[in-house]
Amino acid sequence: MEGMIQSSVPQYSKPFHSLATMARSVPNPRIIAMHRRRHRIPQLTSHSFLPFISSSPTGSTVSFATPEVGVSNTETPEWAMQDFYTLRKDVETVLERVEEIRAAAGLKQLQEDLAALEAAATDSALWDNRATAQETLQALTDCKDKLKLLHDFKTQADDAETIIKLTEEMESIDSALLQEASGIIKELNKALDRFELTQLLSGPYDKEAAVITITAGAGGTDAQDWADMLLRMYVRWGEKQRYETKVVEKSVGEEAGIKSATIEIEGRYAYGYLSGEKGTHRIVRQSPFNAKGLRQTSFSGVEVMPLLPEDSTDVEIPEEDLDISFTRAGGKGGQNVNKVETAVRITHIPTGVAVRCTEERTQLANKIKALSRLKAKLLVIAEEQRACEIKQIRGNAVKAEWGQQIRNYVFHPYKLVKDVRTAYETSDITSVMDGELDPFIKAYLKHKYSMTANPSGLS
Numbered sequence: 001m002e003g004m005i006q007s008s009v010p011q012y013s014k015p016f017h018s019l020a021t022m023a024r025s026v027p028n029p030r031i032i033a034m035h036r037r038r039h040r041i042p043q044l045t046s047h048s049f050l051p052f053i054s055s056s057p058t059g060s061t062v063s064f065a066t067p068e069v070g071v072s073n074t075e076t077p078e079w080a081m082q083d084f085y086t087l088r089k090d091v092e093t094v095l096e097r098v099e100e101i102r103a104a105a106g107l108k109q110l111q112e113d114l115a116a117l118e119a120a121a122t123d124s125a126l127w128d129n130r131a132t133a134q135e136t137l138q139a140l141t142d143c144k145d146k147l148k149l150l151h152d153f154k155t156q157a158d159d160a161e162t163i164i165k166l167t168e169e170m171e172s173i174d175s176a177l178l179q180e181a182s183g184i185i186k187e188l189n190k191a192l193d194r195f196e197l198t199q200l201l202s203g204p205y206d207k208e209a210a211v212i213t214i215t216a217g218a219g220g221t222d223a224q225d226w227a228d229m230l231l232r233m234y235v236r237w238g239e240k241q242r243y244e245t246k247v248v249e250k251s252v253g254e255e256a257g258i259k260s261a262t263i264e265i266e267g268r269y270a271y272g273y274l275s276g277e278k279g280t281h282r283i284v285r286q287s288p289f290n291a292k293g294l295r296q297t298s299f300s301g302v303e304v305m306p307l308l309p310e311d312s313t314d315v316e317i318p319e320e321d322l323d324i325s326f327t328r329a330g331g332k333g334g335q336n337v338n339k340v341e342t343a344v345r346i347t348h349i350p351t352g353v354a355v356r357c358t359e360e361r362t363q364l365a366n367k368i369k370a371l372s373r374l375k376a377k378l379l380v381i382a383e384e385q386r387a388c389e390i391k392q393i394r395g396n397a398v399k400a401e402w403g404q405q406i407r408n409y410v411f412h413p414y415k416l417v418k419d420v421r422t423a424y425e426t427s428d429i430t431s432v433m434d435g436e437l438d439p440f441i442k443a444y445l446k447h448k449y450s451m452t453a454n455p456s457g458l459s
Contacts, residue, residue, distance in 0.1 A: 084167065087178060090185050091160045097192060098157045102150050105199075110150075114143045149195065153188065160184045193442075198269055200445040205380065206272030209243075209307035211373065212263045216253070217280065219298025224257030226283045227300040229433060231261045234277075236435030243267030248359040256289065264307055271306040276444035277437075278304045279406035286412045295412055299405065308376045317375065323347040326363060344370045353377055407440070409433075422447045 117140040120126065126133045163181040167173060201207070212234055216227040231247070238245035249262040265274070280301050287296035327343045343358040344366040355377065357370035409429065410416045417432045417440075418425035424443035426432065432440075 081173075084173060084178065087182055087185070088164050091157075091164050091181065094185055094188055094192075095157050095161060098153045098188075101192060101195065102154065105146070105150055107147075107150065110143060110147055114140070114147060117143055149191075153192065153195075156184050156188045160188070197442055197445060198272070200449050201269055201272035203272060203275070205306035205308070206275070207269055208271045209264065209266040210271040210274045211305050211307050211376070212265065212274065212277070213260065213303040213305075214258070214263075215260045215301045215303070216257065217299035217301050219296065221253065221255045221257065221289045222283075222287050222296045222298040223300055224253035224255075224259060225289070226257070226281075226298045227259070227261065228253075228257040229283075230281060230300055230302065231258060231263065233433050233435055233437070234263055234265070234274075237437050238263075238265045238267070238270075238435075240435050241267060241270075241273075243270055249356070266307065271304065273441050273445075274304050276441060276448065277302050280404040281407050281409065282405035283409045284411065305373070305377045305380050308372065308379070317348070317371075317378075321349050323349055324367070342366055346370045346374050348374060348378065351378070351381075353381070419443065 117136060120136050121140055126136065160181045163177050163184075167177060214227050214230050214234075216223040219226065231250075235245050235247065244266040246264045246266075247261060248264050249260075251259040251261070253259050280299050283298050283300075285296060286293050290296060323346070325345045325347075327345065342361065342363045343356065344363060345354060345356045346367075347354040353374065355370050355373045357366040357373065360366045360369060406421055407417065407419045409432070410418075411429065415427050415429045416425055417427075417429050419440055422440075422443040424440055426439065428436070
């Protein structure tokens with residue numbers, strides 16, 4: 001049995017070190033199954049000796065790991081005991097965090113809500129009211145997703161804990177299993193961070209996709225270049241979130257940068273995450289457009305609104321309150337968009353709110369999309385201000401100039417990005433401009449939640 005014999009058995013990635021180790025690991029079918037799935041190991045039968053397969057120039061060979069013949073593994077990094085103790089502490093911490101989140105989410109209430117929604121979904125009169133039916137089905141889906149997510153958190157935390165307990169029982173450290181546990185904890189912490197962030201989103205449109213409009217403000221060519229930098233920043237953020245990101249309209253500047261641009265970011269909670277980006281963004285840097293290299297301050301305005309389905313914007317706007325104009329779109333699209341006035345601009349006369357749409361090939365399609373965006377914008381403004389009179393809506397508009405900024409981006413004489421609302425700051429300006437906005441988003445949502453819970457601002 002100690003010799004090497006020819007076999008066509010698939011290759012295993014790691015042997016059992018001894019019969020004693022094997023005996024302790026077999027009673028844990030959950031970890032054994034997880035280990036097999038990770039390394040694509042087929043189901044083993046209960047033999048006296050377990051084979052370890054290694055490759056040779058002549059073919060696959062089988063060596064049997066017995067108490068007399070040990071087999072070493074060099075594929076995975078060695079784990080020191082200190083690393084194991086650190087991992088064990090991380091597992092204990094994440095277990096406590098999962099339990100806290102599950103308790104705060106109200107599992108019992110969620111299960112009761114799920115039962116009620118399932119009963120309502122099976123009601124024969126559900127579709128008598130289409131809007132109510134859609135709301136019920138959406139609420140049912142959300143409830144199921146949330147329960148599944150909470151269950152997955154518990155399962156992953158338990159898997160990591162089981163690996164730790166198994167390692168404590170073994171005579172030696174299994175590096176592959178510990179790598180598995182480390183990966184589980186890392187991904188689970190990211191998922192928990194994201195879940196906690198979504199719990200701060202309670203607005204009526206927070207679950208919708210988002211439309212971002214960037215407009216160059218005070219600063220001339222520098223401001224237009226700054227607007228282009230912001231455009232890239234939000235596109236990169238959307239890509240990192242694995243959202244579908246599309247630049248639907250862009251007006252190029254005369255010398256450099258852009259005058260304005262519109263981005264559609266489609267994904268769950270996109271509007272909720274980005275709603276805090278609305279406002280003026282200020283940059284301080286050595287101007288690349290100044291021959292003397294003097295320090296220049298520029299501004300760009302960012303507007304964020306939800307991307308609502310056409311059938312959900314049940315807002316009736318009188319035709320006499322709209323000023324609709326048509327222009328040539330220009331750019332790509334052939335003679336149709338360059339010779340025919342397909343671009344549409346709609347202005348809501350009572351408020352002065354205006355939208356422009358150029359991405360479609362026909363005037364009618366652009367008009368429908370522009371009207372949908374206008375309705376979404378009016379809905380958001382009304383929700384934010386709780387305005388009863390339409391004249392109050394326009395009063396909250398801000399200009400992209402000094403004193404109105406929500407965030408400062410300083411490139412010179414030092415590097416710093418600071419949100420003036422939350423006081424959150426970082427010197428890693430390169431990462432921020434590459435789309436690393438999550439810390440700012442999280443800080444703003446927490447700030448917004450605290451202000452809602454304590455409107456007076458008193459602690």
